[in-house]
Amino acid sequence: MVGTGTAVRLVLASHNAHxxxxxxxxxxxxxxxxxxxxxxxxxxxxxxxSFEENALVKARAAAAHTGLPAIADDSGIAVEILGGSPGIFSARWGGPARDDDANVALLLWQLHDIADAHRTAGFVCAAALVIPGEGGAATQEVCELGVWPGRVLREPAGEHGFGYDPIFLPEGEQRSAAELGAAEKDALSHRTRAFTALAAEIRARL
Known part of the structure; x- marks a missing residue:
C-alpha cells in the first residue's frame, strides 16, 4: 500500500504529451x-x-512492454442525439489523421441544425490500472469510469485544452472547457473523476 513518502512508479500508456x-x-x-x-x-x-475495454487494452500493452504497473485511459465525447457518438471513435471522427480541427468541424456540421436543448453531451473517461504479476502471481486489473456532463456549442471558444474542449460547455458553466484554466478544468473534468476513483485502487494495491 502507498504511504507518505513511498515512491510509486507508473507508466502511462500514451504518447500524448498533453x-x-x-x-x-x-x-x-x-x-x-x-x-x-x-x-x-x-x-x-x-x-x-467500449471505453473500458480500450483503456484496458492500452494498459495491458504498456505493462507487458515495460514490466511496470501501467495506467491508461480511453476518453471521448458522447453526444446524446447521435446515440453516444463519436464515443470511442472521437479521436478519429474526422479521419485517420486524428486531427482535432477536423474532428471538431465534422461534429459541428453534423449538429448544425440541432437546437441547443438537444445538444446534450458528456466527456467520458475510462481509467485503467494493470499490475503485472510477479513470481506466478496473477495480473491485477481494474477500471473506473468518469463522466463530465454538458452540451456541444455552436462554434469553438477558448485557447486552452485540446480535442473537443473548445466546443464543450460543461454543465453549470458559461465558458467552454477550452476557456477554463488548467486548475479549473482539473477540478471538474471526466479524467479527474475517473482517475480520482482509480487513485484509491492504486493506493490500495501498490
Whole structure:
C-alpha cells in the first residue's frame, strides 16, 4: 500500500504529451510520491467496443512492454442525439489523421441544425490500472469510469485544452472547457473523476 513518502512508479500508456502533463497534475496530490513516466513502446490495436475495454487494452500493452504497473485511459465525447457518438471513435471522427480541427468541424456540421436543448453531451473517461504479476502471481486489473456532463456549442471558444474542449460547455458553466484554466478544468473534468476513483485502487494495491 502507498504511504507518505513511498515512491510509486507508473507508466502511462500514451504518447500524448498533453495527457501526461494533465495526469501528473491530477495524480500528484492523490498519490504521494507518484512518478508517472511516458510510454515509448508500440501502440496496440484498440479493438474494444467500449471505453473500458480500450483503456484496458492500452494498459495491458504498456505493462507487458515495460514490466511496470501501467495506467491508461480511453476518453471521448458522447453526444446524446447521435446515440453516444463519436464515443470511442472521437479521436478519429474526422479521419485517420486524428486531427482535432477536423474532428471538431465534422461534429459541428453534423449538429448544425440541432437546437441547443438537444445538444446534450458528456466527456467520458475510462481509467485503467494493470499490475503485472510477479513470481506466478496473477495480473491485477481494474477500471473506473468518469463522466463530465454538458452540451456541444455552436462554434469553438477558448485557447486552452485540446480535442473537443473548445466546443464543450460543461454543465453549470458559461465558458467552454477550452476557456477554463488548467486548475479549473482539473477540478471538474471526466479524467479527474475517473482517475480520482482509480487513485484509491492504486493506493490500495501498490
Amino acid at each position: 495527457k501526461l502533463e494533465e495526469l501528473q497534475r491530477i495524480l500528484g496530490p492523490l498519490i504521494p510520491g507518484v512518478e508517472l513516466v511516458g510510454y515509448d513502446g508500440p501502440e496496440p490495436v484498440e479493438n474494444g467496443t
